Amino acid sequence: MQQTEHYYSTSRTTMMMSRSRSGEQQHAPSSTTCELIAAVDDVPINHHHHHKNKPGKAVTASVYRAKIAGHSRVVTVSWSRDLLSHAFSVSISGADGAAAECRVDLRPWQFWRRTGSRRLDLAGATTVRVLWDLRRARFSSSSSSGGSGAPEPKEGYFVAVEAGGEVVLIQGDMRRAALRRASCGAAEAEAVAVARREHVFGRRRFAAKARFHERDDVHDVAIECSSCDNDNGGEGDMEMRIAIDGEEAVQVKHLQWKFRGNQSVTFLSRAKVEVYWDVHDWLFSAGTRPALFIFRPIVLSTNSAPAGAMLDTVSSTTTGFCLYLYAWKLD
Numbered sequence: 001m002q003q004t005e006h007y008y009s010t011s012r013t014t015m016m017m018s019r020s021r022s023g024e025q026q027h028a029p030s031s032t033t034c035e036l037i038a039a040v041d042d043v044p045i046n047h048h049h050h051h052k053n054k055p056g057k058a059v060t061a062s063v064y065r066a067k068i069a070g071h072s073r074v075v076t077v078s079w080s081r082d083l084l085s086h087a088f089s090v091s092i093s094g095a096d097g098a099a100a101e102c103r104v105d106l107r108p109w110q111f112w113r114r115t116g117s118r119r120l121d122l123a124g125a126t127t128v129r130v131l132w133d134l135r136r137a138r139f140s141s142s143s144s145s146g147g148s149g150a151p152e153p154k155e156g157y158f159v160a161v162e163a164g165g166e167v168v169l170i171q172g173d174m175r176r177a178a179l180r181r182a183s184c185g186a187a188e189a190e191a192v193a194v195a196r197r198e199h200v201f202g203r204r205r206f207a208a209k210a211r212f213h214e215r216d217d218v219h220d221v222a223i224e225c226s227s228c229d230n231d232n233g234g235e236g237d238m239e240m241r242i243a244i245d246g247e248e249a250v251q252v253k254h255l256q257w258k259f260r261g262n263q264s265v266t267f268l269s270r271a272k273v274e275v276y277w278d279v280h281d282w283l284f285s286a287g288t289r290p291a292l293f294i295f296r297p298i299v300l301s302t303n304s305a306p307a308g309a310m311l312d313t314v315s316s317t318t319t320g321f322c323l324y325l326y327a328w329k330l331d
Helices: 012-018 031-041 175-182 280-284
Strands: 058-068 071-081 086-094 099-106 115-120 128-133 158-163 166-172 192-202 205-210 219-229 235-244 247-252 260-267 271-278 291-301 315-318 322-329
Touching: 058 158, 058 166, 071 166, 086 128, 086 158, 099 115, 099 128, 128 175, 158 175, 166 175, 192 205, 205 322, 219 322, 235 260, 235 271, 247 260, 247 271, 280 291
Parallel strands: 192 322
Antiparallel strands: 058 071, 058 192, 071 086, 086 099, 115 128, 128 158, 158 166, 205 219, 219 235, 235 247, 260 271, 271 291, 291 315, 291 322
């Protein structure tokens, strides 16, 4: 296991990703990277700075980079669910300060809201339309969200963004229906997924089904935190294990001293992911804030590697995509 180091920052996501394993300093995140990190953290639903929000609401957020009216924009599609309703929102922002957002609440008795469209006006930009159809949407009945189910549909839906006579983003499995509804073709350069955020809930074990990229297979991620009994029969050191698809990927002993760190892991023989963790608030904030785990996929390239080369000698680059898991401890 890679050695970790400790550090303190008001922006823990930025600092977690600007440090490498074994104490080696990497280049600081670029302005683009920081902008995307901010887009993930600024999703208002259940954000860890808003303590008055109950951590029982399931929420996900997918962040995309899209070209709209000739400008690079950050598009965030968020889903939330509680015992009574679903909701989704689409927000668009950019470095020029232009921003717009629409939110749709889906209550069981409001069938007319399951399909529709809304116009968003970006300052100095082409009018943007958000279109959706959730009439045949199917949701998972269970998740790690404390019993309210997964917030995002698993099939039978689309949410699309159209601007300048072309569809720049389609989320969901009904691509053809989205293009027919928009009455225009897909953009030559469609939106690229750059980050995803999910909330998971538990007491000692936290489980999630997650993709490390928008088109990746679904992986089972399990995080378990436990304490070792000491010689006097009481609770001793804390330790944490992270497993991916049933394979133990990370083991951290003496967690109270190693509550922040990162490690490169390989699973299923070839797939490689950089895992970052910050569990300080589990240990020292009495459960009022979640722990944060970041999974950053690494693409392995064998084009220049000789036959029979060991995995460690194969060149690798990060994909630019990050999965953020916020783990809330329940009483």
